[in-house]
Amino acid sequence: MEGHGDHGLIGENFEGNVGMVRAIDGSEISRSGGSDNADGASGDEQDIPAGSSSGSRRRLKYHRHTPYQIQELENAYKENPHPDEKDRLALGKKLNLENKQVKFWFQNRRTQTKTQLERVENSFLKKANDDLLYRNIAMKEALRSPICNNCGGQAMVGDMLAEDHHLRIENARLKDELGRISLLANKFLGRPLSSYGGSLSQGMGSSNLELGVGRTGYGLNPMDVGLPMGLNYSNGLRNGLPLMSPSRAGLMAASGGGAMDFQYDKNLLLDLAMSAMGEFMKLWQNNSPLWIGDIEYGEVLNFDEYLRNFPLILGMKPQGYVSEASRASRVVMINSLVLIDALLDAQRWKDMFLGMIGSSSTIDVITCGTGDARNGVVQLMQGEIQLVSPLVPPRQVRFLRFCRQHAEGIWAVVDVSIDAGREGLMCRRLPSGCIVQDMPNGCSKVIWIEHNEYDENAVHQYFRPLLRSGLGFGAQKWISTLQRHSECITFIMLPDTVTEDGRVLAPGARRSLTSLAQRMTASFCVGVCGTGGHNWEMISNAAEGPRLLIRKTLNNRGDPSGAVLSAGMSVWMPMSHQRLLALLLNEELRSQWDFLYSCNATQNVIRLPKCQEPGSLNAISVLRPSNTGIILQDSATDVTGSLMVHTSVDMQAMNVVMNGGDSSSVGLVPSGFAIVPDCMTESGVQPGGEGGSLLTVGFQMPVNDLLSSSLTMESINSVVNLITRTVKGIKDVVQSDQQAKAEQYLD
Numbered sequence: 001m002e003g004h005g006d007h008g009l010i011g012e013n014f015e016g017n018v019g020m021v022r023a024i025d026g027s028e029i030s031r032s033g034g035s036d037n038a039d040g041a042s043g044d045e046q047d048i049p050a051g052s053s054s055g056s057r058r059r060l061k062y063h064r065h066t067p068y069q070i071q072e073l074e075n076a077y078k079e080n081p082h083p084d085e086k087d088r089l090a091l092g093k094k095l096n097l098e099n100k101q102v103k104f105w106f107q108n109r110r111t112q113t114k115t116q117l118e119r120v121e122n123s124f125l126k127k128a129n130d131d132l133l134y135r136n137i138a139m140k141e142a143l144r145s146p147i148c149n150n151c152g153g154q155a156m157v158g159d160m161l162a163e164d165h166h167l168r169i170e171n172a173r174l175k176d177e178l179g180r181i182s183l184l185a186n187k188f189l190g191r192p193l194s195s196y197g198g199s200l201s202q203g204m205g206s207s208n209l210e211l212g213v214g215r216t217g218y219g220l221n222p223m224d225v226g227l228p229m230g231l232n233y234s235n236g237l238r239n240g241l242p243l244m245s246p247s248r249a250g251l252m253a254a255s256g257g258g259a260m261d262f263q264y265d266k267n268l269l270l271d272l273a274m275s276a277m278g279e280f281m282k283l284w285q286n287n288s289p290l291w292i293g294d295i296e297y298g299e300v301l302n303f304d305e306y307l308r309n310f311p312l313i314l315g316m317k318p319q320g321y322v323s324e325a326s327r328a329s330r331v332v333m334i335n336s337l338v339l340i341d342a343l344l345d346a347q348r349w350k351d352m353f354l355g356m357i358g359s360s361s362t363i364d365v366i367t368c369g370t371g372d373a374r375n376g377v378v379q380l381m382q383g384e385i386q387l388v389s390p391l392v393p394p395r396q397v398r399f400l401r402f403c404r405q406h407a408e409g410i411w412a413v414v415d416v417s418i419d420a421g422r423e424g425l426m427c428r429r430l431p432s433g434c435i436v437q438d439m440p441n442g443c444s445k446v447i448w449i450e451h452n453e454y455d456e457n458a459v460h461q462y463f464r465p466l467l468r469s470g471l472g473f474g475a476q477k478w479i480s481t482l483q484r485h486s487e488c489i490t491f492i493m494l495p496d497t498v499t500e501d502g503r504v505l506a507p508g509a510r511r512s513l514t515s516l517a518q519r520m521t522a523s524f525c526v527g528v529c530g531t532g533g534h535n536w537e538m539i540s541n542a543a544e545g546p547r548l549l550i551r552k553t554l555n556n557r558g559d560p561s562g563a564v565l566s567a568g569m570s571v572w573m574p575m576s577h578q579r580l581l582a583l584l585l586n587e588e589l590r591s592q593w594d595f596l597y598s599c600n601a602t603q604n605v606i607r608l609p610k611c612q613e614p615g616s617l618n619a620i621s622v623l624r625p626s627n628t629g630i631i632l633q634d635s636a637t638d639v640t641g642s643l644m645v646h647t648s649v650d651m652q653a654m655n656v657v658m659n660g661g662d663s664s665s666v667g668l669v670p671s672g673f674a675i676v677p678d679c680m681t682e683s684g685v686q687p688g689g690e691g692g693s694l695l696t697v698g699f700q701m702p703v704n705d706l707l708s709s710s711l712t713m714e715s716i717n718s719v720v721n722l723i724t725r726t727v728k729g730i731k732d733v734v735q736s737d738q739q740a741k742a743e744q745y746l747d
Contacts, residue, residue, distance in 0.1 A: 301325035358531025508660025593729030645672035
């Protein structure tokens with residue numbers, strides 16, 4: 001266990017033997033593993049009578065704490081495992097305990113926690129050691145009967161000598177690289193490389209043939225023993241965080257765990273996760289002067305105060321990056337444990353924040369939960385966080401997610417980037433996440449904190465004020481999306497939910513229709529942003545025109561055959577995003593901008609609200625155009641922006657959906673609009689405020705050509721013409737509405 005003693009979740013160092021617990025007067029009593037006194041047993045000492053055969057020893061009389069005292073001590077321990085003298089006196093006074101009783105209860109509790117953690121770590125290390133032993137035996141057997149690579153027969157002695165020489169050269173090179181890496185780690189990380197693995201120097205210092213073979217190509221790479229993550233042998237330090245071994249990487253990639261192009265050390269990841277959780281909890285508990293504003297509408301971080309109070313756990317901010325940090329609070333209609341489970345599941349996390357996450361996956365589970373399956377979980381994840389516009393590049397992040405129960409009914413989930421220095425990365429995620437607290441009636445109070453550093457030069461100047469305000473990727477965006485999702489699921493699943501015309505849909509029909517609408521919206525956002533884990537190929541990206549992308553379909557259910565062409569374009573509109581959405585949802589005005597379906601009028605067959613607010617624009621609609629077919633439409637809005645997505649659906653497929661059938665096989669090629677406030681004035685930042693907006697128009701259409709090179713200029717021009725005509729039609733609708741409002745004001 002050398003080198004691992006300072007990686008405990010509590011961070012307490014042992015004082016003497018693990019199996020010794022202090023008595024009230026400081027004397028040490030032998031206990032089995034330090035766990036028998038877990039409930040804080042302590043009390044007064046009594047000397048053994050003089051006539052006793054053991055008169056030279058003292059016997060301790062233990063006083064068991066009451067359940068109430070134990071509960072209060074446990075709660076205090078969760079808040080602060082290392083209380084000072086003042087805190088111990090206050091706690092002792094509250095619980096009618098002496099200061100020494102409180103002091104030694106905390107010492108015993110810390111010892112027990114660390115003992116349990118070390119038992120788990122010992123188990124992991126024993127398993128890893130056994131695995132290495134088996135592999136070493138297998139390599140010895142292979143060396144006893146070497147095989148010639150050319151003919152497949154028995155190798156000659158001369159071949160073995162050449163192989164021996166090659167391995168010794170390779171071993172010397174690795175030792176030289178290790179020395180240089182150790183110097184870099186000591187310089188940039190503030191501690192020598194030996195602290196990352198106790199047996200590193202011994203293993204690499206040997207010139208034995210077995211070790212040489214084991215470290216050059218038979219599964220044991222030097223990075224297995226704990227080199228810092230991201231060390232580039234040619235360019236020096238790329239960043240100072242831990243990575244995964246190549247053998248583990250190949251295993252994960254083969255099992256579908258995500259693309260693995262890096263290595264890590266779990267102990268360093270745990271250190272990073274604990275540091276991030278510590279900073280996150282302080283950001284949650286601290287108020288003025290650290291935070292500025294109203295938490296209901298979103299607070300922003302005072303960066304000067306932040307830099308004075310917090311260490312830089314990810315190092316200095318990269319040159320050219322800007323910071324954004326915000327905090328917001330809301331009560332949402334979702335159970336706290338359901339929310340925590342969704343955050344720990346990559347697919348459910350993506351579905352919950354519809355449109356914000358292009359793709360997500362869990363790379364590895366660093367630690368599993370203790371007791372409760374959620375408490376103490378540390379996962380390595382990756383995702384694409386997006387703003388629906390071709391002018392804002394998606395944020396590709398690889399991060400740790402750490403879930404911990406802070407107190408009864410209070411959970412904390414924190415994220416932190418691990419590859420912030422990777423070349424080409426335009427964003428790094430500092431400690432961010434949420435505090436979830438149980439509320440009555442199945443609701444939860446959620447406090448969201450979002451802290452990022454990103455390259456602003458990669459963002460179009462139209463969208464920079466939005467990102468600076470926090471409405472693009474900040475806490476208000478995350479918590480508003482979460483609230484909208486929870487309201488939708490809760491309301492639609494109510495047994496008495498009806499459409500606006502009073503029609504009662506069966507629960508199965510509502511579920512199927514909602515699932516189809518959500519898949520449509522997600523597909524639209526992915527198409528505009530060029531995400532979703534697809535290999536999008538750029539066709540055109542004119543400065544003032546639409547961006548054209550194409551991807552080959554994967555023959556998945558619901559995907560058209562061949563390829564999908566996606567076009568997206570963002571423009572400024574002199575109108576608030578909610579007012580613009582209302583105009584686009586006006587069926588009487590649809591013919592002025594809807595050139596895709598070429599219909600003069602549409603009939604609203606079904607309009608299923610997604611919340612209880614009367615007249616809300618959040619709804620799922622089934623429209624019947626004046627010509628033929630069925631249009632499925634999904635609309636959503638909150639203070640951070642609005643969405644309207646629609647697609648043509650086959651009549652037979654829609655009948656299956658309305659009967660509660662499986663909607664996953666329904667083909668979708670969605671188009672629509674994403675609208676966000678421009679935030680160029682203060683009124684554009686406030687909820688319900690008037691101001692300009694940024695409109696993104698997106699179209700997708702199936703094409704038979706699988707390669708962009710085979711697309712004709714006529715096809716490209718028709719798509720460009722369609723999107724530009726649509727933008728012009730919407731501008732005409734906005735201008736007519738403004739003229740009508742001006743005339744009404746003059747009258």
